[in-house]
Amino acid sequence: MLTYFKDQYTDIATVQQIKPGNAVCGDGHMVIQKGTYTVCAVVDGLGSGQGAYHSTMTALEAVQTYHAESADVILEHCNRALLHQRGAVMTVIKIDYESNILHYANFGNIGFVLFHPDGSFIQPMPTRGYLCGRKSKIKSDKFLYSPGSAFMIYTDGVDRLPPKQALIDQSGLYNVSENVVAAKRFNQKDDATLMVGKFRVPAAVHRG
Numbered sequence: 001m002l003t004y005f006k007d008q009y010t011d012i013a014t015v016q017q018i019k020p021g022n023a024v025c026g027d028g029h030m031v032i033q034k035g036t037y038t039v040c041a042v043v044d045g046l047g048s049g050q051g052a053y054h055s056t057m058t059a060l061e062a063v064q065t066y067h068a069e070s071a072d073v074i075l076e077h078c079n080r081a082l083l084h085q086r087g088a089v090m091t092v093i094k095i096d097y098e099s100n101i102l103h104y105a106n107f108g109n110i111g112f113v114l115f116h117p118d119g120s121f122i123q124p125m126p127t128r129g130y131l132c133g134r135k136s137k138i139k140s141d142k143f144l145y146s147p148g149s150a151f152m153i154y155t156d157g158v159d160r161l162p163p164k165q166a167l168i169d170q171s172g173l174y175n176v177s178e179n180v181v182a183a184k185r186f187n188q189k190d191d192a193t194l195m196v197g198k199f200r201v202p203a204a205v206h207r208g
Contacts, residue, residue: 001015001016002014002015003015003016003029005031005033007033007035007038008035008200009038009095009097009199009200010033010038010095010197010198010199010200011197011198011200012031012038012040012195012196012197012198013195013196013197014029014031014193014194014195014196015193015194016028016029016191016192016193016194017157017186017191017192017193018191019048019157019189019190019191020188020189022048022049022191023049024049024050024053025053025056025191026044026045026046026047026048026049026051026052026053026055026056026191027042027043027044027045027052027056027155027157027191027192027193028042028043028045028053028056028057028059028060028193029041029042029043029060029153029193029195030060030063030064031195032063032064032067034067034068035097036096036097036098037094037095037096037097038094038095038097039063039067039071039074039092039093039094039095040092040093040095040153040195040197041059041060041063041074041090041091041092041093042090042091042110042153042154042155042193042195043055043056043059043060043078043088043089043090043110044056044088044089044090044108044109044110044155044156044157044191044193045059045086045087045088046086046087046088046089046130047086048190048191051086052086052088052191054085054086055082055085055086055087055088056088058078058081058082058085058088059078059081059082059088059090059131061081062074062077062078062080062081063078063092065077070094070103070105070140071092071093071094071103071104071105071140072103072105072138072140074092074094074105075090075092075105075106075107075131075138075140076138078090078092078131079107079131079132079133079134079136079138080133082131082132082133083132083133084133085132085133086132087130087131087132088108088130088131088132089107089108089109089110089126089129089130089131090106090107090108090110090131091104091105091106091110091111091112091126091153092104092105092106093105093112093151093153095145100144100145100146101142101143101144101145102114102142102143102144102145102151103140103141103142104124104140104141104142104143105138105139105140106124106126106127106138106139106140107127107129107130107131107136107138107139108126108127108128108129108130108131109126109128109155109156110126110153110154110155110156111123111126111152111153111154111155111156111158111161112124112126112151112152112153112154113151113152113161113164114143114145114149114150114151115149115150115151115152115164115167116145116146116148116149117146117147117148117149119164121164122143124139124141126139127139145199146199147199147200147201148198148199148201149198149199150164150167150196150197150198150199151196151197152167152194152195152196152197153193153194153195154192154193154194154195155190155191155192155193155194156187156190157186157187157190157191157192157193158185158186158187158192158193158194159185159186159187160185161185161194162185162194162196167196167198
């Protein structure tokens, strides 16, 4: 299932696949756009099926409740909410449009890449472990982005990532190319979620 999100500054597309044979997806995602900031979360509940689904929904409810907090604090709330649940791994980013800073927080095997228009990229190593209510040190960082930058957040069910040039060349994501979200990128033995985002380049101002 392909879902689009859009505001003045960012286009975001998310594709999600349920593990074949399951009724529910153990992965989940959320995008909250609030004018001055956007919060993106990708969650992978441990295992698959109902137990994974419930853990994922619990974490996303915490994101919905605490989205005004910093990315690392949002993740801490998710961790507390997952006490007595199976557990989950997740990445949260909070994009501050006023400072052009992307705040990153992670716990567990959820990948993240930030691509810059000049071809450079940032790909932090995910933390080992999973959130289940135990006291845990949340990995957090912050990165500058620029108009034309792009990002990806993805679960371990994504076998083949889209080429970075396909995202950099994409003018917008509402007609995201098949090369970016093709089903062939996903493992057919697991749930999978791929979120891609593109920061808009402001239109040129013409003066008479």
